[in-house]
Amino acid sequence: MPKRYKLRGASLDAIREKALTQYGPQARIVAAEKVINPGIVGLFAAARFEATVEVGEAAGIAPAALASGPAAPRASTGKTAANPIAGHDLQGPAIAALLERADAAEREMHRPDPVSTASPDFAGLLEHLGKELEARPALHTVPEPSLPPSDAPNEKVPAPLEGNGNVILLVGLGDDALGPALEMSIAAGGSDVRTAGELTAFGHLHVSGRQSAMAARAQAVLTGQNVVVAYGLGKASDIPEQAHAIAGLSADQVWVVADARRKAGDTAAWVRALQTLLSTEPVGVSALAVIGASETASPETVDGLGIPVGWVDGKPARRTSLGKVH
Structure with missing residues (x-):
């Protein structure tokens, strides 16, 4: 033990x-x-x-x-997973995230009393957000075809949504999504980072379904933040049963987290399976976050997924494909 x-x-x-x-x-x-x-x-x-x-x-x-x-x-406020994902030594961005959390604790001393979630105002906000989500039309992001660098000088690189009250969902195998979620939070000046699916993490609340996601969204509106949810798929074979749960979170933006060190065929199989299942849901994949790009000689293999790259190894991407970055 x-x-x-x-x-x-x-x-x-x-x-x-x-x-x-x-x-x-x-x-x-x-x-x-x-x-x-x-x-x-x-x-x-x-x-x-x-x-x-x-x-x-x-x-x-x-x-x-x-x-x-x-x-x-x-004590941890998150749920304990039945099959916990093996952790990694905290280095680089994760160390910075811990430092940010420590500084946040100091700021908490001077923060006014939080709004009670039991108040009528909070309940009204939840109801209002629920009606907005139901009325919102389904949006599917269709990636644009790849163009040579000379033909695409003004290509738009995907970026995490700005503002407050948005739910940004990062989906990956195992605990792959947690690192980019923490990095995006730091880059934004502090977001409400939570976990979902088969992933749990010490110190982070767990989003267990639609109501939980709505409560997180409402709290983020009150605090002027976005919610960044790191969703763990577990294994590739678990994707079919996870697709409906992902759609139920009603995220405003969905990122797929791909590890460039894995075999291109294995990554393509689970990403395409996820996209196929989500095609019948009111949510689509907007962008790709890549990890491990600096640790492989062929990071551009993820370009074959056909999803525009927006985040690479802890930083916003400069171009929409790794073949153009490296």
């Missing part, structure tokens, strides 16, 4: 290095928070970070780690 330990440091990078030294490469950060000491009338003020590190049962623990002791388990 994995064990958890509490580590402190001046920065998340320092804690990450300490975790690697004390617990080995199997250690991963699962939670972090920024602790501020206001000092005396502003004097001697200081800030530090505290993180919870999870170490697998098979991981060897250095003697120095024994002094730290296991950290008390933290």
